[in-house]
Amino acid sequence: MKNPILEAKGISKSFGNIKALDDVDFFLEKGIIHGLLGENGAGKSSLMNILSGIYLPEKGTLTINGKLIKRLNPDLASSYGIGMVHQEFRLIDSFSIKDNLTLSKSNIYQNDFNEAFSKYSDIFALNLNSMTPVSELSVGEKQKVEIMKLIFNNSSIMLLDEPTAVLTPQETVQLKVSLETLSQEDEKTIVLITHKLKEIKDFTETIYVMKNGKMVAKDLDTKTVSDTQLIELMMGEVKTSKFDKNNFKGETKLEAVDISFTNEQNIKTLQNVSLEIKSGEVLGVAGVSGNGQVELANIICGIIKDFEGRVIVKTKDVTGKGVKSRKKLNLSYIPENRLGVGLAPGVSVLDNSAIKEYFQASFGPHLSKNVLLNSLNDLINKFSIKAPDVKAEISTLSGGNMQKLLMGRELISNPDVIIAAQPTRGLDVSAVDSIHNLIIDQRDKGSAILLISEDLDELFKLSDRLIVMYEGKVVIEIETELATVENIGLAMAGINE
Amino acid sequence: MIDIQFLGLINATLQAATLLFIAALGELIAEKSGVLNLGVEGMISIGAVSGFITAINTENLFLSILVGIVSASLFSSIHAFVTVVLKQDQTVSGLILTILGLSLSSLIGKKYVGKKLNTKLEGVFDIENPSNIIEIILGQNIIFYIAIILMIVTAFVLKRTMFGRRIEAVGEDLKSADSMGLKIGKTQFIATCVGGAFAGLSGVYLTLSYVPYWTDGMTSGRGWIALALVIFGGWKPYRTAFGALLFGFLEALGPRLQTYGFEMSPYIVKITPYVITILVLIVLTIIKNGNTGAPKNIGIPFFRENR
Amino acid sequence: MNKFILSKKLYRNELATFYSFLIGFLIAIIVGSIILLIQSKNPFDVFSLMLKLSIGSVNSLSNSLNKAIPLILAGLGIAIINSVKLWNIGAEGQIFFGAIALNFVYINTSIENSYLYIFLLLASGFIGGSVCILLPALSKVLFGVNEIITTLLTNYIVFGLTIYLINGVWKDPNSLNFPAAAYVSESVYLPTVFGKLSSGFLICILFTLIAYYIKDKSVFGYEMRIAGGSALTAIYAGISAKQKAFIAMLIGGGFAGLAGAIELLSQTHRVSTGISQGFGYTAIIVAAITGMRPLGIFLVGSLFGALAIGGSVIQTIGVSSYISEIIQATTLFGALIAQFFFSYEIKRVEDD
CATH class of the missing domain: 3.40.50.300 (P-loop containing nucleotide triphosphate hydrolases)
Structure with missing residues (x-):
């Protein structure tokens, strides 16, 4: 130069x-x-x-x-x-x-x-x-x-x-x-x-x-x-796996019917959104952030309750019920905001590893630390998480290991329904690859998966079907093999062909 | 011709309000920069005792005011050092500042308990037997007028000058302000010390004018009411002044209730301002739906490399 | 480029809080010595006298531990409430209100069995403390009103109420110069166990263990940790952060109320302004300095109890008792300064 x-x-x-x-x-x-x-x-x-x-x-x-x-x-x-x-x-x-x-x-x-x-x-x-x-x-x-x-x-x-x-x-x-x-x-x-x-x-x-x-x-x-x-x-030299799409699809496990939601600022963030996911199917949700994806995920998972429409998990209507009702039906949520929602900052790795099912380690008012430790060690082994000190704060883990801990915690129960929002954001290639494999594994085990992502490559690679959200509406729904980056991109910008 | 009782009430209201307002305004400035300082009570106490001791020993009121302001400001720099430079918890540090301020001023003031001032801050205009509200206002002492000037200047500086916008920017969003090249540490340190100086002035007003003597614990929770006033005023100087008048009125009204025909134990009357403060805070928070207008990054220690 | 850089330590030393306390205490002793020197007192003489009169004999040691009871109990209450990242500045008022509630129940009931009666009275003290924090707790969880200000203002209200009661309806006609309520019967005094040491200290040990269990070993403690770590995570996990906060505040207030009840039954034997001498405020220092750890609160509380006794006895040689308060507050400031060096490191950049 x-x-x-x-x-x-x-x-x-x-x-x-x-x-x-x-x-x-x-x-x-x-x-x-x-x-x-x-x-x-x-x-x-x-x-x-x-x-x-x-x-x-x-x-x-x-x-x-x-x-x-x-x-x-x-x-x-x-x-x-x-x-x-x-x-x-x-x-x-x-x-x-x-x-x-x-x-x-x-x-x-x-x-x-x-x-x-x-x-x-x-x-x-x-x-x-x-x-x-x-x-x-x-x-x-x-x-x-x-x-x-x-x-x-x-x-x-x-x-x-x-x-x-x-x-x-x-x-x-x-x-x-x-x-x-x-x-x-x-x-x-x-x-x-x-x-x-x-x-x-x-x-x-x-x-x-x-x-x-x-x-x-x-x-x-x-x-x-x-x-x-x-x-x-x-x-470098990474074999990015290509996934087989001949997966068997079973009965419907998640259904959202005609969902509308107006937020506290009086903005209508969701308008008449409906979707349906079968066992063994991945539905990808594309869209620029802030077009209602987070709200949709929060409604399905029971965090937002004051919406219109219905949510049905495994044929049970859970509209109006809370997070715990979904947990009982074995629904897992991997939120977009890893540290702050999925994991609590300032709290130990051990405590964070138990957020989904800590009550299984309880005997009356007593919480057994041994049971918690055993389940954490299980997670660490199964999902090859690097956690040098489990009593230290969660932020001592690297981003990839945090996400693996979060995914592992949510997936180890072999959930029937999985909502995963931006599961690979900010991770390196090898971490992304292992997370993709986890999602496909779950698909093959019969989970119904809702995958929200901004990464079109990821969506095309993992999803069986795609929907695009724009200003709170589903503007397109299409089988992945029929979709192109161009028409999805236009739909993300709110342009109808 | 207005009733003498009523004029007395107005006079007492103005005095009580002045005391509360100056401290609240100082806290408002510190909080605008993102520093919560729960040490107001301690800082007022330090200002009060140091001003009083200076006045007893020198009989120079100007010097006493200055000493009160400077010592409270220096005292508040402990909080600035611990929270801004060393990034420690603002709640803990502020609370301890109050405890330390109260015990330190008791220690320093021990020999002066019960002594009487020969000089006292007099009204700016020489008015004997005021007969209307204007004359009551004109009869207030210099610190009352300083308070009004401070209110106008603070409101102007915060809203209309680049300097003030920068202070506010820091308290609103530390990271953004930092990336704009604003000096977070310096701004917060100075704002905290200015807050301390204001509390010191309020303390001096307490011992040189409001109740011209010194005794342990004589701040009796006014620092805390000042903190509540900042919330009441929605972090806006004029509204805080309005709140100060309201609370000053309540404080002044208490001992006079009997003369207006209300039979009430003086002990119960004494606690009414605190009860009303709590109730007002609750009502206000409900009305504003929890959004009180607080600076968004208040109470957060800033470390640039935090991710 | 810049010669020195500041960086956050990934791992903090596990004993950082303990070392910080020691460093803080050392700094406080130095500051205390300087103040004594300014007053032309020999710090060595003063401190050794304080030591002798606070832990030098069975009697003085039991005085110190008795003094520690309210500090420890109120400190534990503050620590439980802080699990959800809320502050209780109202322990002082809750102590008084615990004593008031006790006296109210005492006046209106009568039970033969004095053990049962003592138990009832202690329980009413605990409930009194909870009642005292009810308004701040409700307004916090329902409307989000800043609990620091509301709990603090309750102190002034309860203190005013105490003065009102002991000068009015509860005034003991025999107490002329020092207004106070009538004494409770000797049958409900808390017995002493060792020298002058009140059995309240055993209750204090029990409650230290209870607080430790709640915070570290229980499901409730776990839920409080998650809720305190991140409100959004709590919502995500289906934990009601508000419910946890509310219960934590009631329990924490109760701990302080119990302190007031024990103080009444073992020390003052009546409601007076002497029920607490700023214990509720000192308890904040005790709790903060230990990083809200129950066992630490027990130890530091005991030390600060001794310091308070030491402070009150040196008045006889003309030294202000405020010295011990200043030492307590400065210890926490010193500890905060030390904490900085355990959380951050200053690295010198190599020259190229």
Whole structure:
């Protein structure tokens, strides 16, 4: 590379016993769009967090514009022109768009805010009043505001962490246009972080690839590099199993009839949703997050009770009944939010391992620790969970092991019905593979499975049937073998053919 | 011609409200930055005793006010250090600040119990025998006016200035504020100490004007009522001031009930403000359906690398 | 880049709480010494006198342990309530209310068998404590009203009520200067077991074990841990967090109420303002400093009881009894500072 605007060398960082980054080198060239490719958990976000001053590295040097950086924090990073859009937005919900855009000390449009706001609103096709509170924006709009925030803060280096994860395929195309405008007209240096191959090929000029905390390829020319090459770099040699779809389907085990739900903010998040799953069948639910999937799962599992419609598990009507009635019928729920819903933070591995069926270890008011320990050891062996100290807090486990503990806990009873929401989000390839195998195993044992996911590959690979949810409605229902990525993508964006 | 009794009630209301309001406003600022400080009672007590001792020894009221403010602010920096720098639990630290403040001020003030001040904060305008409400207001002392100025300035700064928006941003969303380059630690530390300074001023008002003597436990729960006032006011300065007037009125009304023809044990009258505070809090929380308007990230220790 | 970085330790030392307490106590002794030096007292003399008069003889030791009873019981109550991550700042009021409830039952009933009667009176103290926290508990679980403020304000209400009662309907005409209710009959005094040590201490040991069992060994304790860890996980698991919180608060309040009952039957023998001398507040320190562990509360409570006795006796040589309160509070501050170093580490970054 000729003249790097930013140069990171030998960066290392660990969290507890997990080495997130190991001797990583990274260079950026002014005015072009770089891609940073890697599986979930490869270390991409950690590296970006280091460049933006949020994490401090244990080793390594950083040079910006030829100047060796002695100290770094988010404030200094933004004064060096580095800005980042995080996966979880860093916007203050109760504040207006204007406040969010101007709070930073590096803001350059203090006085001519209105002109700048209308100029960039045009570029981003954003049609909003700047005094609107951020809490009223859609996910796509929030992201535009996030990117605008970097421009207002005069960031010359823009780090975008998985910006397309929350967008429909059509919004993604629009993002591409905006980013090209910024790199060509404003000479912004952009890093696009993603685990999606297609996007990296579409968006970028040069590609970096990370795997297991290491930088495995630097400065690849997007035009010449091949897909197979990138896959090999990103995934190493993994045999991703292809699953047999000739599974036997039995009687109906889960039925949801005409479900509608209005939430506390008086928004109708579900409208007349009906579905039916047979024993030995996987029904995949596609859709951009926030289109009613979480509510649907919570209704089926008995967490939300004030809905319209009916839920029938194994021919028993459980409408209006709670979580425990479902547990008795052997329904398991793997919630989207692993730590915080499925697992209780601040509580030990042991306690967390018993949440589904702790009452089986009780004798009157007494809870037998030995019974709990024995069942946990069972889980650890059967699902090969790495848990060095079962009395320590749950957060001492890695993400993959947490998910295995959660899945194991919910699956060990061989449930009749399984609701799994985003079961592989944020996990590395081998963990994803073993979780997929667990789901297919359960399918073959005769479970009825509802699989909610944003990952289309996963849905196509595991499901027998697919539905797409958009704004609380089922907009399409189709056999997987008849579905294409294109028609599912359009349906996710709410476009009917 | 307004009834003298009534004027006395108004006067007492204003005084009680001033005391409660200044402390509440200070707590409001700290809480806006995300720091819950349950040590208000202790900080008022420290401000009260240090101001009183200075006044007895120097007879310089200006200096006494200053000493009261500075010592309470320094005292509150213990809480700031433990919770902001060392990221420890805000509830525990604040409670202990109250306990430590009360015992420390009792220890320091032991020799001064029962002593009487020769000087006392006088009204800004020299009004003898006020005959209407305007004259009652004009007859208040300097701290009353400072309280009004503080209210206006605080409301303005928080809502209208970048500086205030940044304080609020920190208390609303630590991670976002941090990634915007705002200094979380510095903001919270300073806000906590400002809260302490306000509580100190309230304490000085207590011993130099409200009841010009010092005795153990004389704050008698006002710090806690101030904390309740912040909730009552929905973290808004003007509404907090309204709440302070309301609670001040109740406090002032108690001992006067008899003169208005109500037969009530003075002991029961004494506890009415506390009973009403609880009831008001309950009613308010029900009306607002649990959403009291608290800063979203209040009470959460901030560590940037937390994932 | 930055020379030093701060990082969170994945595993905390299992004894971190204990070491923090020791460090905190050391810091507190140093601070106490400085205050004594400022008052031109010799800290060594003062502390050795405190030691001698608090644990130096059977009598003084039993005084100290008697003093520890309300600290331990109220502390246990606070710890049980904290299992669901709620705070009980109202133990002081609950102690008084336990004594008031006891006296109410005592006045209105009469039982021949004094053991049975004592049992009934202790039970009414426990229930009194629960009643005292009822309003904060209900308003918390039904409407989400901040329990810190409501439990604290109840302290002032109950204290006012106590003064009202002992100056009014319950006033003992024989107590002239110091208003108080009439004494209870000697037949319901809690017997002493060893020196001056009240049998209340045995009750205290029993309740320490009960609290330990509830928190660590019972289904209810497990459900409280999950509910305290994450409200959403509790909902997901079908555990009613509100129900657990409500029951925990009633039990915790009861523990403090029982402390008041024991204090009345073994120390004051009547309702007066002397039922508690800030035990409910000190109990918060005791509970927080041990990380809400029942056995730790028992030990630290005993130590703080001795400290309180030591503090009250040094008044005779002209040292303020507030010294012991300051030492108690500073111990917790010192422990918090030490906790930081057990939870975080400061790493020096190697130079390249």
